[in-house]
Each structure stands twice: as C-alpha cells, then as structure tokens.
Amino acid sequence: MQLLVNMEMKPCFSFYSKLPSLQQLSVRRKSGVRPAPLLTAAPVRALIDEQISIQGCFLPPHSPVTLSARMHSDEGDLWESFAHFNTNASGTFNSTNDHSVGGSYLGCEPMGLFWGMQPAAFQLLQDHPQVVSDRVGIIGLSFGCYMTLRIATRTGVKPACLVGINGPVGMGEDDLSASSIENADMIEESLRSAGKSHLFTRLSYPGAGHLIEPPYSPNARASMWSIKPKKLITLWGGHPAPHAAAQEDAWAKVLNFLDNNLRR
Structure with missing residues (x-):
C-alpha cells in the first residue's frame, strides 16, 4: 500500500x-x-x-x-x-x-x-469504460447541494457542470427547511465579484418548497423525519399547485442544462 x-x-x-x-x-x-x-x-x-x-x-x-x-x-x-x-x-x-x-x-x-x-468516487466514475471522463456532471438535492460543491473543490476533481436543488442554486421561495435564497445570494455575489457570473444560472420558484423533485412527484409541506432513535417533524414548505409547476419547469431546464454541458 x-x-x-x-x-x-x-x-x-x-x-x-x-x-x-x-x-x-x-x-x-x-x-x-x-x-x-x-x-x-x-x-x-x-x-x-x-x-x-x-x-x-x-x-x-x-x-x-x-x-x-x-x-x-x-x-x-x-x-x-x-x-x-x-x-x-x-x-x-x-x-x-x-x-x-x-x-x-x-x-x-x-x-x-x-x-x-x-x-474517490468521482474518479471511479471517470475511469468507467462507458463514461466520457471530461463530461461528468454532479447533481445534488437538499444537503446534497453542499456535498456537490465540496466534491467539486477536491483536488483532481473537475466536473463539467454542477446542479444544486434547494441548496445554493435552484430553489423554492417557500423553502422552510434551508436558507436557500440567502445561500444563492452569497454564491452569486462571490462569482460576480470574481468576474465569473456567467458560470452561474439561478432558478427561483415562488410557492415551491424544499424538495423539488422530478415532475408529478407529490409534495408534503411537513413530514416525519427519522433520526434514530428519534422521529422529528420537518417542515419542507411548498404549496401543491406552484410546487408541481416548479418541478415540471425545473426538470426540463435541468435536463437542457446537462445536455448543453455534457453533450457539447
């Protein structure tokens, strides 16, 4: 070794x-x-x-x-x-x-x-024979957004693109689980100050909650969250109609974003 x-x-x-x-x-x-x-x-x-x-x-x-x-x-x-x-x-x-x-x-x-x-999971994926090594993207939902950013800053990791949903990039404005809007503001300002605002695309959805998932997925404004040995009530936010509309719109735009950056 x-x-x-x-x-x-x-x-x-x-x-x-x-x-x-x-x-x-x-x-x-x-x-x-x-x-x-x-x-x-x-x-x-x-x-x-x-x-x-x-x-x-x-x-x-x-x-x-x-x-x-x-x-x-x-x-x-x-x-x-x-x-x-x-x-x-x-x-x-x-x-x-x-x-x-x-x-x-x-x-x-x-x-x-x-x-x-x-x-080094990212490198394992890059080394896969059916993967084009310079066309790998990372997508994260909720806390997965922060993990996405952390992985992208690791030595030797150079993803073609990143997608964050209700962490720092794409967010529902009725998110009751995380400070998504404030986080996105901070990242957008940091990139603007560095002259790299062109690398940032922000999606924002009024009335949508935290868990913006693929289209037609049901949304719960609050649910039980199991953290053994306890169960907690977690607020996700979101109203049915605007949340459903956000999921349809975000899904289409995410697929288009990935297509533009990974099939170039």
Missing part, C-alpha cells in the same frame, strides 16, 4: 513526495530567490498506531497551502483527503500543531489527513 502526499502553493509552487520514501522529491519553481520548498515527514516509516508529523517549509509567509494525500487500498480503490493551512511568519506549517482551515477536516488534528480519507 503506497501513500502519495502532495502540497500545492498556487500560483508559485507545486510539488509532491511519496511516503515512505521521501527522498523522491520533485519541485517546480518560478523564483530563484527563495530556497526550494521542502516537505518532510517524521517518522518516514510508522506502525498503524503511530502518528506522522508532516511539515512544509521555505514557503511564502502568511500564505495558503493545500496538503493532500492519496492512497490505493489493497483492492486498488483510490482514497484521498486534503487540508488547507496558512503558513506562519517563517513560511512554515506543521500538520501536528497547526489548524486546518478547510478540507477533509477542521482544526488541529495531527492524523486528520489519514483518517479523513474518503473513496
């Missing part, structure tokens, strides 16, 4: 090293002033119950760094994780003492890069 640890410092640096053989190191530099970035691990060989400390140094001070890891299981499945750090005034960071500000885990977790690994 082999583990690949990768650190990215964009736009200046990108390098990787393989554990346990950290002698294999590749560095690309755009500046000859600063010493080459260095990634080290201690110990370089460890038992399953021993911690490994990963440190990066000779980096620009107070700058964001992404540390990622990939591993193939004995069955050949790819697992991966990543963590975002900020270097200190000396241009260093340490996975044991420093806090991850995003990625597969948050906070100071010395072995978070290891236990935070998840199967």
Whole structure:
C-alpha cells in the first residue's frame, strides 16, 4: 500500500513526495530567490498506531497551502483527503500543531489527513469504460447541494457542470427547511465579484418548497423525519399547485442544462 502526499502553493509552487520514501522529491519553481520548498515527514516509516508529523517549509509567509494525500487500498480503490493551512511568519506549517482551515477536516488534528480519507468516487466514475471522463456532471438535492460543491473543490476533481436543488442554486421561495435564497445570494455575489457570473444560472420558484423533485412527484409541506432513535417533524414548505409547476419547469431546464454541458 503506497501513500502519495502532495502540497500545492498556487500560483508559485507545486510539488509532491511519496511516503515512505521521501527522498523522491520533485519541485517546480518560478523564483530563484527563495530556497526550494521542502516537505518532510517524521517518522518516514510508522506502525498503524503511530502518528506522522508532516511539515512544509521555505514557503511564502502568511500564505495558503493545500496538503493532500492519496492512497490505493489493497483492492486498488483510490482514497484521498486534503487540508488547507496558512503558513506562519517563517513560511512554515506543521500538520501536528497547526489548524486546518478547510478540507477533509477542521482544526488541529495531527492524523486528520489519514483518517479523513474518503473513496474517490468521482474518479471511479471517470475511469468507467462507458463514461466520457471530461463530461461528468454532479447533481445534488437538499444537503446534497453542499456535498456537490465540496466534491467539486477536491483536488483532481473537475466536473463539467454542477446542479444544486434547494441548496445554493435552484430553489423554492417557500423553502422552510434551508436558507436557500440567502445561500444563492452569497454564491452569486462571490462569482460576480470574481468576474465569473456567467458560470452561474439561478432558478427561483415562488410557492415551491424544499424538495423539488422530478415532475408529478407529490409534495408534503411537513413530514416525519427519522433520526434514530428519534422521529422529528420537518417542515419542507411548498404549496401543491406552484410546487408541481416548479418541478415540471425545473426538470426540463435541468435536463437542457446537462445536455448543453455534457453533450457539447
């Protein structure tokens, strides 16, 4: 079993090293002033119950760094994780003492890069012989919207398009389960500020609730939600006629959106 640890410092640096053989190191530099970035691990060989400390140094001070890891299981499945750090005034960071500000885990977790690994489902789909690897989209409903965005920001994942329903993109204005309108406003403003508003298409439906599903699916304004061992009453929102109309309209537009982006 082999583990690949990768650190990215964009736009200046990108390098990787393989554990346990950290002698294999590749560095690309755009500046000859600063010493080459260095990634080290201690110990370089460890038992399953021993911690490994990963440190990066000779980096620009107070700058964001992404540390990622990939591993193939004995069955050949790819697992991966990543963590975002900020270097200190000396241009260093340490996975044991420093806090991850995003990625597969948050906070100071010395072995978070290891236990935070998840199967790389997107790559498994891309590698399927009946799938065109650069024409894969991701669609999410409800909390699946946030998972869609999280998957899309993972290292090596480049979906052709994303569809979010009653998370941050397409929403019912009578959604009683999530702050869909506010989330969409934030994402739209962020893309506009970055000059990428053309990448965002927003659908909004007055009178529609949270669960905008395929056409003719019945809608419940409230229902029992089982979170073992408890059952809770969850409000979804939506009025029958406008919700049904929203499902028909949204379904047609989603299919058209996917067709335009995946069959190009």
